[in-house]
Amino acid sequence: MHYYTNITLPQEIVLSLRETSENIVKNMKKTVAIKYYKENKLSLGQCAELSEMSKEEFIQLLSTYKISIFNFENDEELLEDIKNA
Template sequence: MKITKKIEIPAEILLSLKKSEDEFITELKRTAAVRYYKEKKLSLGQCAVLAEMSEEEFIKYLSNFDASIFSFDNKEELLEDIKNA
């Protein structure tokens, strides 16, 4: 299921950014996806869907924001993950 919502963007914003409406919407989705991924609110797969990218493309895109797919809360968690690999 997809939800469609109309948003209003002042034309001056698009002109200042030199972006089309579609480019702006795509950037909004991708920015939101990165934020939700970094905040651990959505999974990698969910964020890739939101960003309208494959998971591989989204992983590469994350590198533009110093975001890693590897996140461990402590050393023990990292060691456990390595042990299970």
């Protein structure tokens, strides 16, 4: 595992959130993983790894934000996929 930078959190923020710095950083990783997944910058597996979750856990996290793991450009593509199932 590579560590490229340290994240410094202002004490006031940590106190306001009433969470440990470790939990805040974990939440930041999850948020960034969701962002990169939505932008198709990283795969599902890479995002799960970034968020320190299993693929199944990451899929569940996506569902809580109503983000589908099925990406279709349009309705015709979806209908074609269903027809071929």
